[in-house]
Amino acid sequence: MASRFLLANVLHRRGNKISNWTLGACCYHMDVGSAELGSDARVIDMRSDVLTKPNKRMRQAMADAVVGDDVFREDPMIHEIQAKVANMFGMEAALFVPSGTMGNLVAMMAHCSNRGDEVILGDKSHLFLFEQGGIAQVAGVHPMPVINRNDGTFSIKELKSKIRPTDDPHQTLTRVVSIENTHNFCGGRVLPLSFIEEVAEVSHEHGLIVHMDGARLMNAAYALDRPPLDLVKKCDSVSMCLSKGLGAPVGSMLAGTTEFIEKTIRCRKVLGGGMRQPGILAAAGLVALSEADMRMAHDHEIASKFAKGIAKIGGSVIEVDVPAVESNIIMLHVVKEGLTSEMFCQRLREVTEEESRKFKDNLTKVVAGPWSTTCVRGVTHFDLSHDDIDRALRKFEYVIKEFSDSL
Ligand SMILES: Cc1ncc(COP(=O)(O)O)c(C=O)c1O
Structure with missing residues (x-):
């Protein structure tokens, strides 16, 4: 154990x-299998959807992938998946990153250009609880939690109360509001569209950026019976994992404006996330998207x-x-x-x-x-x-x- x-x-x-x-x-x-009795038992592993293994179609696509150097921006499969995801989310551009954690981190790095800039996020969000405080320890971003309700939402009143004034030198500046959909810690709850809209309205009124940690966004879209676009159209950036329920072995996608994505390419590189022939992974990701x-x-x-x-x-x-x-x-x-x-x-x-x-x-x-x-x-x-x-x-x-x- x-x-x-x-x-x-x-x-x-x-x-x-x-x-x-x-x-x-x-x-x-x-x-999962150390007990002596029942060593031949069938093990039903329900810990996480990250356990999914790449299927035959993915493995075949990986074998057949035509690849190039992605740091030189010459990998055709990477171009294909990035264009596909940008289009799917109705955003200008997208980026392939190794993990959801890196997707969220580079998003925060790119959005928060001054050290100490603040992100408002749920107190039960993955970004706050399970990403090693990377936004603080690596990016110099200050997290400001709001209380997540059981359904993954939070109070709009509390959100408003946490937005910093811009004219007080004692205080840092709020830059981003991050929401999570589906909400992992709250049990895979799907954010109501009305909540996303309200968060975006208040945030944009205050000049803030809305990021969606959509590690399981496809689950949310399926549950609402809506295209993913409808869930992210009020957001400025979104990250989505290919390696959870979608079943790809590696990778997450980040999407937003071209300017934002250009910044995230630099951030990804400094974190060691610039990859040479990742098209082999994008090939599996494309199959994953087609099977979503x-x-x-x-x-x-x-x-x-x-x-x-x-x-x-x-x-x-x-x-x-x-x-x-x-x-x-x-x-x-x-x-x-x-x-x-x-x-x-x-x-x-x-x-x-x-x-x-x-x-x-x-x-x-x-x-x-x-x-x-x-x-x-x-x-x-x-x-x-x-x-x-x-x-x-x-x-x-x-x-x-x-x-x-x-x-
Ligand atoms: C909501 C959410 N965001 C981000 C991540 C991080 O993804 P990764 O494990 O690919 O770094 C996870 C992982 O479970 C998650 O549930």
Whole structure:
């Protein structure tokens, strides 16, 4: 078991308060197959959609890709994906970057030209919680959090109150407002279009730039049954990951004005993100984009099936807010006294002797992330089938029964 996970368990047993983000980060690091019993069990890994592996079409496209040096701006596949994404978002230009973290970081670097410039962002946003404070430590950008509601939005009144005056030398200057869609920490919630519009209106009134961290923007667009363009048209820049539910092995896209993208090319280079023949990755990204709708439909369908299944079997142990499952992330709440999310997740990953006898060669382990002391995050993706979800539900039912009898 990974040391960070152990640490979280030990701290919890000692009664230390573990904040949400501590466990949220821990959930990425787990040994999925070390238990002796059930070493032949089927492992259903629901930790994240980043686990998707490139499919045959992607691998073939990578093999066939005609490439060139992208620092010299001579890679045809990179040109193709950048033009495609710019067009998809109705923006002037786009840039291929190695990761979502780099996409957000170069966006902030390019938007905030003075050290100490400020970005207003949700207190549960990925940019604030899980990107190592890169905007501060690398870019000299000051984060100003506003409280994220459970649905990933925040109060417009609070947003207004956080915008700095421009005539007070004691204070830094607000430059950017960043929103996240879908909202990871809030359980894949989809931002209402009206919220995006309101944020943009207030921000633009104050001369501020609106950035959307759309790592899972295609999930949001699918959930709303709208083209991605409709979700970003009021935004000045957007980042979107190719390597999450879309299934590409590497890469994120950033889009905005030509002037902005030119600045981000310099920022990407200083971070070491200028790549030589990345067209091989763009080729997989183009396949991922062409499969987006099919993938989103699948991922959302099985997420909903899983949530509804848990709602039926959760009893007094696990609860789920089914209508809040709007995309491919499912937040499960451990409600049984004395049971923690770590205990529950640990048990899901094990096979007991009794289980081994009962299910013989049809054993299942489920890997899901303890997200806080009482919350478990499950994420669906294209490498999970309907059958996997049925098996996962059977495993949950078995473990839930065990805990409801034993605690
Ligand atoms: C909302 C959001 N933004 C950004 C990122 C960072 O993406 P990457 O892991 O590619 O750096 C993630 C990763 O999970 C995310 O969920």
